[in-house]
Structures are given as C-alpha cells and as structure tokens.
Amino acid sequence: MKFKPLVSLAGAVAVVGSLLAAGTASAEDKVGFVYVGPVGDHGWTYRHDIGRQAVQNALGDKVKTTFVESVKEGPDSERVIRQMAAQGHKIIFTTSFGFMNPTLKVAKQFPNVKFEHATGYKRSKNVSTYSGRFYEGRYVIGKIAGKMTKSNVIGYVGSFPIPEVVRGINAVALAAKSVNPNIQIKVAWVNTWYDPGKEGDAAKALIDQGADIILQHTDSPAPLQVAESRGVWAVGQASDMHHFAPKAQLTAIIDNWDKYYVERTKAALDGSWKSGDTWAGLKSGMVELSKYNEAIPADVVKLAEETRKGIIDGSIKPFAGPFNKQDGTEAVAAGKELDDGALLGMDWYVEGVQGKLPK
C-alpha cells in the first residue's frame, strides 16, 4: 500500500507527541546572545559563545543563557533582538558591529532590559558598548612576524577596510618595522568576515606574491590551513587554531569575553549595571595570545614576551611616535601618541603597508 509508511510514521509521531513534557516554567533569569556567524566558526562567534558558556557555568541555575546564531545584520537582527527583549531577557549581548542601530532601536522600546553591543560607538541609558584592544595583541604578533619572515613580505587577509581592521594592520606594520626596517605588508581584502573559500584564496594569492607569513582579520581557519599546506607561517584569529595548522601557527590572538560577560550579567541581575564603554586589552585579559609555536627561537619569544609585558605595564605604546604615514609624511611626532579618538577613526595606512586603502 502506498500510504502505509506514511500512516505508520504518523502513528509513531503521535506516540512521541504524547510524551510532551509539562511545559517549561522557569524562575531563572534569561541572558541572550545574538551572533553574526555560526557558533562553529572557530573564530569570532565561537569565542562569544565560549563567553556565554562561562556565564552559564559561573551563575549556574540562576540564569538561562540563550542565543541565535548567523543573524543577518539589518532588519532580521532587529526582530531577533526585539524577540529576546519581549521574552523577558534581563540582558542581551549583540556581538557584531552591524547590530548597532537595531540594538539602539529595540533598547528604546525596552528601557528595563540591559543591552551590550560589541564594537559599536553609539550608546544610550541601557546600551553599553565593549570591545577589545586587539591591536595590542597584533603589535606583539608584528614583532614576531618581523623577526620570523625571510622574504620580508607579510601577507594580511583583511575583511572590510574599516578602522578596526586598518588599526590592526598598522599595529603589525609598526611593530614589524621596528625589528626589520625592510618589511612590507601586503593586504588582500575579501569583503566578508567569514567565507572559508575566499579567505583561503586570498591567502594563496598572498603567498604567491612572496608572503611567508599570513595574518588575518577574518574568522575562519582557512588561511591557516593554506599556510600549513604551503609551508609558511600564520597566526590564529580570535581563538587558538593550532588544531588546523599545528606547524604553521606561530601563535593566536584570542578574544576572551568570559570575565566581561560574567561581570556584566551579574551587574544586570543585582541592579548595579550602568551604561558605559569598555575598551580593554592585554592588561584586562580580554585580549590574549595563545602558546607560542616551539619553532620560534628563544630570543624572539623573549622579545614577544617583553613587548606583551611592556604593553600591560604601560611602558610600550603601540601607536607612540615617531612614525610616518604610508606616503612618508609624519603621522605622529616623537614623544606623542595617537589618542583613542584617532584610533577609532583610523582610515590611513602607516609606512610599510603596500597598496591603496579602498575608499
């Protein structure tokens, strides 16, 4: 009989359905996370989800953490954020720059819900912003890269030519140049945060142009995998990616949101939460470096550690002068340094970076 399997499937479903649990009443407070990528990207979103798990572990039964992954920036994100707010989440973390305006719009309608927006610059009474000073970690990486390169060409897979990414490129260039004056940085823009195919192709193109170190400001491990197969160095992004490139990964820059997420959630629950801006780096532990590759010579490890500690104790400032812009004109004079405002709007390259910044 044609419909037999269908009928029996329906029967099975009915049986399963009768096992329906008696609702999901819960007294715990809800904490929401909105992600731009999949939790399995091994990069940006993956680390935010580790942060979410840290909240769940730290607060246990008191909270229920929820998340929505791969949310498109734009109208979809507004609906997701609003849905979370309407369902009684106490605090909502929106973890992509493109969620900025939607977060603010929803926050206006839900004054009692606290919002935390990553990497944005607009705040309100119930919207805080936070981000990491990733350029500090990149400055340490620049020192290592400057020492480790033989071809004096560093390849950089860039996502979008926005200040956050340009700042990272410049930090690497300044650090690498300080230990190796002949260094060149070549940048390949892929116009995406996450696309393993495009990222891998960009890495291949950079290696073909002579790069023997691949850095990236995109989220997938694809550039590292390319570096591994082509026998050049690479640096992990957002999380430790050495599983993907055990030989090639020099170190990885790690985003560590755990502490911040736990603190802010606790504050939201006990009522001490206040709107503000957090831009924390190596010192706070929001930016970390993973274990150095054993192939790095001891003197380079020593230099990297000195740089890292110097940034933490404030004796080293990545954007302290003197240094020049790409065209050779002076950017910052000796004895001065760029302030946060200049860093946040950075739309020019320093000396040593090749090519034109797309505008």
Add this chain to the structure above:
Amino acid sequence: MLLKIEKRPEPARSMVYVTPLLALLLTILTSMALFTFLGVNPLEALENFFILPVNNQYGATELIVKATPLILCAIGLSVGFRANVWNIGAEGQLTLGAIFGGGVFVYFHDVDSVFLLPIMILMGAIGGALWAAIPAFLKTRFNANEILTSLMLVYVAILILSLLVHGPWRDPDGFNFPESRTFSESATMPILMEGTRLHMGTILALLAVFGTWIMLSKSLIGFQVKVIGAAPKAGSYAGFSQKKIIWFCLLFGGAMAGLAGVSEVSGPVGQLLPSISPGYGFTAIIVAFLGRLHPVGIILAGLLMALTYLGGETAQINLGLPVAVTGVFQGMVLFYLLACDVLVNYRFRMAGFSKVAS
C-alpha cells in the same frame, strides 16, 4: 502486489493544489522525526516554528514585514517563469533598486519633501528594471542564456553596492564604517501600525500582486505570456513576438525586485548597508514555485517561507536548535514539492488489480 507508475492521459488539475499541501505535510512529518532525533519534543518544536512567532500582534506584523520583499520578488519572477523566461537574478535587481532608490536620498538628504519617497520608489523600480534589461538585451540580441547572465549580475550588483557604501556614499559622520546616512523621516516608508514595523511597502506588494493578477487574466500581454509559456509554437503562429515577451518579463521582474529593494532600505533597514538582503531574491524563486506561479498562491507561499525564518529564530532562542534547521526545513519543502509534482502528470496503480479488473 506491484506498484506501477503510469502517465496520466492529461495532467490532474486537483493535484496542482493538493501537492503543495502534501509537500508541506511530508515536510512537517520528516521534520518531526528530525526534531526527535535532535532530542527535542517534536510538538514543542512545531509550536515554536509555526505558532509562537505569530501568536501576538507584533509577531504577526513581523511575518508580513518579512514576507513583503519575498512576495514582491516572487510575483515579478512568476510572470517570467510562466513564459519560460528564467530570471534567477532577482537578488541583483533588488540590490540595484536599493541603490537607485537609496541614491536619491544620499544626494537629496537635506530635502524635506513629500515627493522624495515617491521618487525614491520610482527610481527603485527603474533601477531593478535597468539591471534586468542587461540579460534581456543579451538574450534577444545574442541568445545568451538568461539564467547565467542574470545570476552573474547578482554578484556585480552586490559589489557595486559595497563600493558605494565603502566609498562615496559613506555616512560622513559614521567613523568610516561602510554605511550610508540613516534615512530621514521623509525618505522612510510610513508605518501602517503604530509600534510595529509594518510599513507601506506591504501595500505596494499587495498592489503588485493584484495588478499582476489583472494583467495575467485580462490583458493581451498577459495572454501572450501564458500562451508563449504553454506552447511557444502556437504563440509564434499567432504572431506573438518571443523577443517582446522576453523583454517584458525581465523588465517587469526587475522592476518588482527593484521595488522590493527600495521598500527594504526605506523601510525596515533605514539606510544603505553593504548587504541589504539575506537572499530574498533567491528565496523568492522557491516562493514563486511553491505558490504555483499564481498571485494568491505566492502570497501564501511568501508568508509560509517568512514563517520558517521567524520560527527558526524562535526555535533557536527557546530550544537551542541550530540555525541550520531552518535551511533544512526550507530545502525539504522545495524537495517534497518537486517530488510530489510527479503526481500531477503521473499516477500510481496496482499492477495486479488492473489486470483483474480488465
């Protein structure tokens, strides 16, 4: 017992309407098995997918907001699909509509006039139609396959938008981030219901659906579209110009997709961003076929597809189901629909019975 598949003497009309429902039913049953496998109570999962997202007024309006661009794109595509004109590039035409419409605001952002929005809408439709004119020209002049040309132009369109928002159209006060100024009041679609995001774009979509229905059933060009699609030779004997139909279908589809684009940027998006559509132009292809290329069917199919997006989000928040479930769900609907369509032209028969009977 032997099950035989045989061709029907003529396509079964009833099956045309039964198969979408059958496909939906099979999708639901399969997904229940999938939910069970994922360790989630299947009934609770279905409730999260289909009921919770729309069981309040705000949710219901969100469904319409989400369905609006899908319906606009699909209604435009459906006319072409009826005439065997395979425009796969609605996504690109939508993007050009957003660029043309949004561009009006970028250059006249300090103009506060009631004419601003109508001009933007008009320019959006023109932008989409112009983008679709390229495949139309290549098809009629060089016989280039419009599936390929329209699809490839999608990527060109998205890169043009990216170029503009990274460059000349960037918000001067936006810290160099790739986005335009946020649209002013007079460049924004009026909200139809206070406190929701339901906007005038939905009215445009309904007008488009109604207009298309009238056109297909009452006008000569609608008749030509149907004849050329059903029997190209009969069409050419009747003196209908194949080229004219190709031009008409692509321009119309492009204009509708362009409308969808401008209604998104001047509606829920509110500014130009590097990416303004999560693939509405592509999902609209499923919507058009799921809706049987019929105006009313397209409205229902658009709402259903929109519901799967909303439901996917609710299921993620409440049940922790992965986002991939939404994609699996949509894929299953289309797969089962195509599979069930066999029933339109074929029927099952017990080989044993028919012998006895005869």
